[in-house]
Amino acid sequence: MTAVLIDGKAVAARVRATLKDEVAAFTAATGIQPGLATVLVGGDPASEVYVASKRKSSVAVGLADLHQHLPEDATQQQVEELLHRLAADPAVSGILLQLPVPAHLDAAPLIELIPFEKDVDGLTTMSVGLLAQNKPGLRPCTPSGVIELLDAYDVPIEGANVVVIGRSELVGRPVAQLLVNRNATVTITHSRTKDLAAVCRTADIIVAAVGVKGLVTADFVKSGAAVIDVGIHRGPEGLSGDVDFAPAAEVAGFITPVPGGVGPMTIAMLLGNTLRAAQLQHSLASASASASASA
């Protein structure tokens, strides 16, 4: 392998260590322990693993674990009622509805019930709008993790030609927006893109977030490019990504593995968002208290 291996586990561990100190300082200064309410509906096995990991990591950095579990057959109304309750609960700093939800539920209107200041997944229309306008707000976790990894390895973003493969609301669109906000030149590709390999060969950075195992082969990669793999596929030989790793690593300058690349960053960024959500709510409450006092 000639590429530098981007070690997401190590970067995530550093992010968590810094956060632990920041959470302790915030709690000492305000008396508030930020709390994360993960909401899991049903028992999708991968979601159970991810939510368990989110809960464990939250506690390890000093956040309160306010997890909620609803049964597989929970109705849309039951999930709505839970989200309304969490939205109104001052002990809850962040709310995350684990995706996917069972097929009989409609996730989009449920996500909209999360107030923007508690939207630690950055998926509400308000958060998406704030990102599009490059205004302060909570950003989606996997996309911010991708940026954090590029920065950790000093991969230049400003002026870079980036090709994002996939246009999902969870990863493709927001990562493209974050990169544009950092002055990259971004091409979003999808199932109708003509000659995807040729488009990818123009890229200084490829972000593969398409959900097709091994789609990105070595001939997609310009020599020295950074290849960021967001895909996760479970097979008989274990986990793999959207990138055909070993051959691509012979051509790339930087590459993320699966597992151990972007995945661990998703959770680290969620923890950071939960602290930021608590800080935001604290300043909103202080501003509202001083406005009432001076009225």
Ligand SMILES: Nc1nc2c(c(=O)[nH]1)N[C@@H](CN(C=O)c1ccc(C(=O)N[C@@H](CCC(=O)O)C(=O)O)cc1)CN2
């Ligand atoms: N509400 C959300 N739902 C989902 C999100 C999300 O950001 N918000 N992302 C994915 C799943 N996900 C977090 O929820 C997630 C995926 C992967 C990892 C991770 O650490 N992966 C490890 C491998 C772990 C394993 O053994 O499976 C790795 O890549 O090294 C963490 C979180 C969909 N749903």
